Amino acid sequence: MANEENKRSGLLIVFSGPAGSGKGTVLGRLFEMRSDCVNSVSATTRAPRPGEVNGVNYHFISEETFNNWISQDLFIEWDHHFKAYYGTPRQFVEENLNNGKNVILEIDDNGGLEVMKKMPDCVSIFLSPPSWEVLEARLRGRGTETDEQIASRMLKAKTEIKHMKDYQYIVVNNTVDEAAANISAIIDAELSKTARVFKDKVVNFDNL
Amino acid sequence: MANEENKRSGLLIVFSGPAGSGKGTVLGRLFEMRSDCVNSVSATTRAPRPGEVNGVNYHFISEETFNNWISQDLFIEWDHHFKAYYGTPRQFVEENLNNGKNVILEIDDNGGLEVMKKMPDCVSIFLSPPSWEVLEARLRGRGTETDEQIASRMLKAKTEIKHMKDYQYIVVNNTVDEAAANISAIIDAELSKTARVFKDKVVNFDNL
Numbered sequence: 001m002a003n004e005e006n007k008r009s010g011l012l013i014v015f016s017g018p019a020g021s022g023k024g025t026v027l028g029r030l031f032e033m034r035s036d037c038v039n040s041v042s043a044t045t046r047a048p049r050p051g052e053v054n055g056v057n058y059h060f061i062s063e064e065t066f067n068n069w070i071s072q073d074l075f076i077e078w079d080h081h082f083k084a085y086y087g088t089p090r091q092f093v094e095e096n097l098n099n100g101k102n103v104i105l106e107i108d109d110n111g112g113l114e115v116m117k118k119m120p121d122c123v124s125i126f127l128s129p130p131s132w133e134v135l136e137a138r139l140r141g142r143g144t145e146t147d148e149q150i151a152s153r154m155l156k157a158k159t160e161i162k163h164m165k166d167y168q169y170i171v172v173n174n175t176v177d178e179a180a181a182n183i184s185a186i187i188d189a190e191l192s193k194t195a196r197v198f199k200d201k202v203v204n205f206d207n208l
Numbered sequence: 209m210a211n212e213e214n215k216r217s218g219l220l221i222v223f224s225g226p227a228g229s230g231k232g233t234v235l236g237r238l239f240e241m242r243s244d245c246v247n248s249v250s251a252t253t254r255a256p257r258p259g260e261v262n263g264v265n266y267h268f269i270s271e272e273t274f275n276n277w278i279s280q281d282l283f284i285e286w287d288h289h290f291k292a293y294y295g296t297p298r299q300f301v302e303e304n305l306n307n308g309k310n311v312i313l314e315i316d317d318n319g320g321l322e323v324m325k326k327m328p329d330c331v332s333i334f335l336s337p338p339s340w341e342v343l344e345a346r347l348r349g350r351g352t353e354t355d356e357q358i359a360s361r362m363l364k365a366k367t368e369i370k371h372m373k374d375y376q377y378i379v380v381n382n383t384v385d386e387a388a389a390n391i392s393a394i395i396d397a398e399l400s401k402t403a404r405v406f407k408d409k410v411v412n413f414d415n416l
Contacts, residue, residue: 126402128411161413169397170405182400189377189397192390194334197378203336205369 008200010036011102011190012093012119014167015183016112017127018157020139022173023106026127029180030104037102037187040093043069046084059089077107077114086111102187109163116166123190125183126167129157130174216408218244219310219398220301220327222375223391224320225335226365228347230381231314234335237388238312245310245395248301251277254292267297285315285322294319310395317371324374331398333391334375337365338382 017023031037043059045066054060061069066085069075078087088105096103105115116124129135135157139150164170169186173179190196197203225231239245251267253274262268269277274293277283286295296313304311313323324332337343343365347358372378377394381387398404405411 130411132413164411165402165406167402169400170402170411171400172405172411182396185393185396186400188390188393192377192379192394194373194375194378197380198373203338203372203378203380205340205372 008100008191008202010097010100011187012097012115012122013102013104013187014112014115014122014124015104015106015127016109016125016160016163016167017173018129018135018160019153020135020142020157021127021129022138022176022179023127025176026171026173026179026183027104027106029176030183033180033184034102034187036100037104038096040088040096040103040105042086042107043075043089044084044086046082076118077111079110079114081108081110088115109160113163113166123169123186124167125169125171125186126164127179128161128164128170128172130172216308216399216410218305218308219395220305220323220330221310221312221395222320222323222330222332223312223314223335224317224333224368224371224375225381226337226343226368227361228343228350228365229335229337230346230384230387231335233384234379234381234387234391235312235314237384238391241388241392242310242395244308245312246304248296248304248311248313250294250315251283251297252292252294254290284326285319287318287322289316289318296323317368321371321374331377331394332375333377333379333394334372335387336369336372336378336380338380 015023015027027039031039041055041057041059043061043066045061045063048054048058048060052058063085066087069087069089070078074090075087076090076093078085088107088111093103093105105112107115112124115122129138132154136150136154139145139153145153171179171182171186223231223235235247239247249263249265249267251269251274253269253271256262256266256268260266271293274295277295277297278286282298283295284298284301286293296315296319301311313320315323320332323330337346340362344358344362347353347361353361379387379390379394
């Protein structure tokens, strides 16, 4: 009686946090932990940076292609910033959700808020540094930026952190393992929410 | 700047499920896994059964005492069924929540719904058997009950399962380890909810 028609759909997870919060590292650990999670790769018109791989870091496409994709409604969301276009291709996301994969959108603030509006069923998680001091220390620790660049990133982080309250969950990145385990717990909990359990027919009692 | 005033309050967790769903066993495993969870011990006017220990299984008290506790508002909820009174003493719950412990109320359906109404911040979890067949097999497996008693328990379970949708989470008890891990994940996720993170000052950025 139970599970016969069980075809679980995946979660769409919006994952944001300021530069230096450690989003990439934490997601890397999460993907090691859970094979039921996949990363959505954004499309962009900006040029690849050294070491970036097409289809892995981004789908690098021309402005013409980007424009065509917009016309064909192939993006869940798209935006223009830092003189380039960025967008989330719809097909990958929808196919994976239908196959029961949890799709993670690592996305900046504006994009995150747009996805939340368009896909209200999504789960939104903000990765927070433990404090300003730790964030600044991490940015300095990269050793690649000038004082001025660090000050500029801290200012941007302050703007991003103001939107923290728009997210459903806040995960504090004290350690990578803890933060990844915390996200994994959020996924398990969300999959146990009553509405989802019924929708996915995880339990299927005749008389309900 | 962060964590200075961090004093996390615990979660109040209403935990229900039909007889035979394995609530006691799953909770036993959960308490082994997490020292931040405690079991709320109910008070009752019924006589202890063989092996039951006062203060562990129940606080066994007289009707007079029970009545006094009601007058003094010492119960979060109380009810009368099977010819005896049952209630959840308030003080233990509140002290433990204030000390950051997650307090689990293993409670029958009516009590659970009453706590949800009175304490809307609580987290409610329903432990479901995977199917009717498994539930019936588990009840038969106890080997202590007649066919008639099992039929009566199954009928009661059907009533209880109708209330499943009133709970926030449904955990399917396929195995004890899985179910306990699932509850543990729900606890971690609930502690990461944005409102709670701010209330508990887990993050504490000045400009928010």
